[in-house]
Amino acid sequence: MKTLVAATLLALGGLLSQAALAADEHAGHMTMGKAASEAPLTDGVVKKVDRAAGKVTITHGPLINLAMPAMTMAFRVKEAAWMDQMKADAKIRFLAESINGSLTIVRFEAVK
Numbered sequence: 182m183k184t185l186v187a188a189t190l191l192a193l194g195g196l197l198s199q200a201a202l203a204a205d206e207h208a209g210h211m212t213m214g215k216a217a218s219e220a221p222l223t224d225g226v227v228k229k230v231d232r233a234a235g236k237v238t239i240t241h242g243p244l245i246n247l248a249m250p251a252m253t254m255a256f257r258v259k260e261a262a263w264m265d266q267m268k269a270d271a272k273i274r275f276l277a278e279s280i281n282g283s284l285t286i287v288r289f290e291a292v293k
């Protein structure tokens with residue numbers, strides 16, 4: 182009986198820590214906190230740069246922090262200067278977040 186109780190408690194503990202992890206991850210979506218900046222960068226290829234609109238169209242791999250599969254879409258860019266390194270067919274690595282409802286590139290690296 183003791184063993185069963187211990188096993189149940191262990192299983193429960195596992196579930197609780199998973200729930201806690203999920204909650205942390207969710208918090209990362211909602212804030213501009215540390216958690217998001219630690220998310221892995223995603224590979225992308227620039228398709229189009231619209232400086233006037235401040236938007237860049239990118240064919241991107243899965244965006245884990247946004248639960249978004251690979252696709253081609255437009256993003257806003259947090260630092261306008263990054264657009265200097267974003268030309269059609271340029272390979273980049275980036276992190277996007279939803280800022281005031283707009284998906285925005287918040288971290289950017291050019292791939293050489």
Ligand SMILES: [Cu+2]
Nearest residue numbers: 249252253254
């Ligand atoms: Cu997308």
